[in-house]
Amino acid sequence: MAGRYQDKPVLVTAAAAGIGAATAEAFAREGARLMLSDINVAGGEAMVEKLRAAGTEAHFLRADCTSEEEVQALVSKTVETLGGIKVAANIVGDVVGDAYGPEFHAQTTAGWDGTIAVSLKSTYLCMKHEIAHMIEHGGGAIVNVTSLAALLYVPESGAAYAAAKAGVVQLTKFAALNYAERGVRVNCIAPGVTPTAAYFKGGEEMGNMVINRLLEGHAIKRLIDPSEQAAAMLWLCSDDAAMVTGHILPVDGGWTAR
Ligand SMILES: NC(=O)c1ccc[n+]([C@@H]2O[C@H](COP(=O)([O-])OP(=O)(O)OC[C@H]3O[C@@H](n4cnc5c(N)ncnc54)[C@H](O)[C@@H]3O)[C@@H](O)[C@H]2O)c1
Numbered sequence: 001m002a003g004r005y006q007d008k009p010v011l012v013t014a015a016a017a018g019i020g021a022a023t024a025e026a027f028a029r030e031g032a033r034l035m036l037s038d039i040n041v042a043g044g045e046a047m048v049e050k051l052r053a054a055g056t057e058a059h060f061l062r063a064d065c066t067s068e069e070e071v072q073a074l075v076s077k078t079v080e081t082l083g084g085i086k087v088a089a090n091i092v093g094d095v096v097g098d099a100y101g102p103e104f105h106a107q108t109t110a111g112w113d114g115t116i117a118v119s120l121k122s123t124y125l126c127m128k129h130e131i132a133h134m135i136e137h138g139g140g141a142i143v144n145v146t147s148l149a150a151l152l153y154v155p156e157s158g159a160a161y162a163a164a165k166a167g168v169v170q171l172t173k174f175a176a177l178n179y180a181e182r183g184v185r186v187n188c189i190a191p192g193v194t195p196t197a198a199y200f201k202g203g204e205e206m207g208n209m210v211i212n213r214l215l216e217g218h219a220i221k222r223l224i225d226p227s228e229q230a231a232a233m234l235w236l237c238s239d240d241a242a243m244v245t246g247h248i249l250p251v252d253g254g255w256t257a258r
Helices: 018-029 041-053 068-082 109-134 159-182 204-215 226-237
Strands: 009-012 033-038 058-062 087-090 140-145 184-191 248-251
Touching: 009 018, 009 068, 018 033, 018 041, 018 087, 018 226, 033 041, 033 068, 041 058, 058 068, 068 109, 087 109, 087 226, 109 140, 109 159, 109 184, 140 159, 140 226, 159 184, 159 248, 184 226, 226 248
Parallel strands: 009 033, 009 087, 033 058, 087 140, 140 184, 184 248
Antiparallel strands: none
């Protein structure tokens, strides 16, 4: 049986690991033709190998999504390679430098700048160039990734990340409304605690401590698998969600229902 994305050209950023890799795999299972991107070349190429071995058309291009030049080149190369872009999953986001924790008066402005660039500017740049293509070629669907930290006070995440991800929420709504009549839908997921390498940059002990603390927020008392974030993104970009735009979908075990 053909999948929801049979032969559709799909771009996935941050596809080398974590939620991005799970999203690439989910699109592949539903028949998409894929361009994967990341700054992690070894991880991105390994994903392409894995998907090709399972019969998927998959390509990789390294792009740092904080660079307009590189995002523009990524979008152009995707259009050239896949013949267009019908769906884009803009997944890049992170905390940079010392911008962790609530005490931002004591953090460097470099950490703020880096976090805003990777978690907000990257989404803006990807949308800018994807939308420019989509409005000229019959529309498309975009999904962004915000965070619970945009919707609630999550001290561990830091002020820069919270502010950046709140920016992603408003950017999603703004784009959804502005481009609705030109055939582009734009939505967003807000993940709850989904263990990936991002939690373990400060070591295993620290990562587990943060995960267990945050898990207290989930009403459904378990961690979330990256594939569960991917499933929500695939629904939002599918024809099943044809009348859904500007929506922020928490995949958070009920945290934001409190
Ligand atoms: N994991 C969670 O619990 C959680 C919760 C809320 C939001 N999020 C968001 O989900 C998204 C994915 O996070 P994850 O947990 O899978 O992280 P991850 O660290 O597992 O993967 C992130 C990927 O992004 C790539 N990347 C980083 N900077 C990049 C850049 N400038 N350009 C291109 N690629 C870049 C990395 O190389 C890596 O492969 C992020 O936007 C994150 O903020 C995650």
